Amino acid sequence: MKQGMTRLRTRLRRPRTQAVLLAAYTVLSAAGLAFAGPPIVWFLLLLASLLLLYYTDLPGAVKWVWAGVVVAVLLPVCASTGSSFESFMEVATQMGIYVAMALGLNVVVGFAGLLDLGFIAFFALGAYTYAIFFSDQANHFIPGHHFPLPADLFWLCLPAGLLVAALFGVLLGLPVLRVKGDYLAIVTLGFGEIIRIIFNNLDKPVNITNGAIGISSVEAPRFFGVSLSFPHQFYYLVLALLALVLYAVRRLEHSRIGRAWKAVREDEIAAQAMGVPLTRTKLVAFAVGASFSGLMGVVFAAKQAFIDPTSFTMLESITILVMVILGGMGSLPGVVVGACLVTLLNIQLMPELTNWLNTLTTAGVIQFPSALSPSKMQRLIFGIILILFAVFRPQGMIPSKTRRHDPAALAKLAAEWQAQTGGTFRAGVRPADGQDATARAPGHGAVTRAQGQDGAKEGATL
């Protein structure tokens, strides 16, 4: 019996077995999504396959291709059989936008350890950048009838929104990053409010944002002559941008600047002593995080075709923070999962629960006060999540993993080093030039350390 278990376990550890099992699971959930109801459950199961994929030992490239096929082909195709195809794609698009924003906030909060409570301001900046110039709003303050700009220029507005947000990130960061952590939280909170108040009131003396009324009839973007108007088209747009963001974040995490962020997060003074330029490092984190948010703001404005200041309240900032805290600060898979869960909770689960309770109330089954309706309870739910996770599990659902170390590769490097220098290799002391090689060694036998130690060590290796 015990032997059987061991054999099963070794077999399960083989990538090929994992691939087969995962493929079976994916196909099953995809088929479920295509042919059986209720779709939302199957949709979730299909998404969960991506999480399972993350835990397999398949080579990195295979994982990426696999995930790409699932989200770009399998998910839309299977969802297209149902009647609610477009509403599905709408949900998925929103999820994508939030995932990208959570990844951006994760750079600021998770990697660099700076608590930014006004993150939605950058999203608003991106959104207004698009909305103002791609509707006739800009005619109010720029003479001549140049606006709305031709919708083909949408792809140019993406980097523009990114840059505007990054610029404001730097502008806010320059004065603020000199103050200590706790103040930063309060100042960013204030900044988020300032941006909202300004957008809310900038309809006079010059009408730039149209104030509280908001900007409507924003042009739909056009790609090579194709006007994007259906959710599934936006889905692919968001998917492409999300891939870009994920790629950038992954590359940044283990780059020089990424290690500097983590060093600053763990101990500013120690990092400074190691030669990390504090202000510049923090500024880059701010700008990078802000730029992802601005990018998604442009997409948001294009998708909604209408924006007003109520979409950019503090609650939204905290929502994104909850995604990061829930998933795990600094952990990319965690943040992605957190963002997906919170978005689903927000736009799918709570409204449906509310509807259900309302139906029960009207049917007279139960007496349910409307004050308690779940869609109004966002703050309570988010608050409880924040407290519980802060007290009991600050590392989040999927704690950030340090790099994987391949013991075999390490041993080989140690041997080489020994041969070169004749020195002895002690456990725990890594050869200095082995840093990059171990970083890239494909992972078996993952070594996970506590987050704090990790950062300190990475700080020390800079």
Place this chain on the structure above:
Amino acid sequence: MIPQLLHSLPQVLVDGVTLGAVYATVALGYTMVYGILELINFAHGEIFMSGAFIGTAILIGLNSAGWLGHLPKLLVLLLTLAVAMGLTGLLGMGIERVAYRPLRNAPRLIPLISAIGVSFVLQDVVRFIAEWRTGNYIVTGVTLYGAELNLGSLTVKTNTLIVLGAAVLMMAGLDLFVRRTRWGTAMRAVAQDKDTAALMSINVNRVIALTFFMGSALGGATGVLFAQQYGTIDPYIGFILGLKAFTAAVLGGIGNIRGAMFGGFVLGILEMFASAELGPLTGGVLGAEYKDVFAFLILIAVLLFKPEGLFGQAVKEKV
């Protein structure tokens, strides 16, 4: 323009000092907690808001029971204040016990996150109760002292005098308490150095709990006075008012009790001035809607140029 400014100045000053008294007493809660734990108690604004709701609930309850006309006003006010102070004080202690004490040795980011969580929970619980009982989360309370005194061009509510009097009493009381009593001495000792204070047989946890009780009670009492002064309250007033009170605390030098009082009054007067005069001064370009922006700009300016505040001492960070 100048005569017009001078004409409205007395009214601006009176309103500003009233608002400043509110900021100052709420700022005390921030500054006391920060002085002892080096933690920004984000939930303090919500404690203030809870105090406002508790006070309003008591008055509405008394009113609908028909007792309000029979009891002397002053007794009712004192009773309401006492109950609200006790409840919000206990609330603050509970928050410390649940959300901050387990995290005392955690990285600095973590207690901030749980503090935001607490403030969200409080907002929603109060909203739920208010909406459930009254059908609307925006509540208009019973005003005890609503009479208005007209002194020439100046209009002063009777309640303004009460707010000012109560605020001054509370602040003077706190100042005396911290400087003259044994517990106050213990508080200052813990603020200076927790470990050494513990060695001097001071019960650090109890002192921290007391600090939270007193700060929260002051916040709660201010909430009651605020509801009396401005009439209408909603569960989200604590957020922006808390931010401004925090600004006041930073302005006066965080951790410094007298500094917080001063900062509160300065901020209140500046804000009232901005909301009354910003429009005329800029020729209508900027109006009163930018008064919140104004407060934040002050915060940023203070943090930039004098991060230790007007009365704080610059502390070098020890390694």
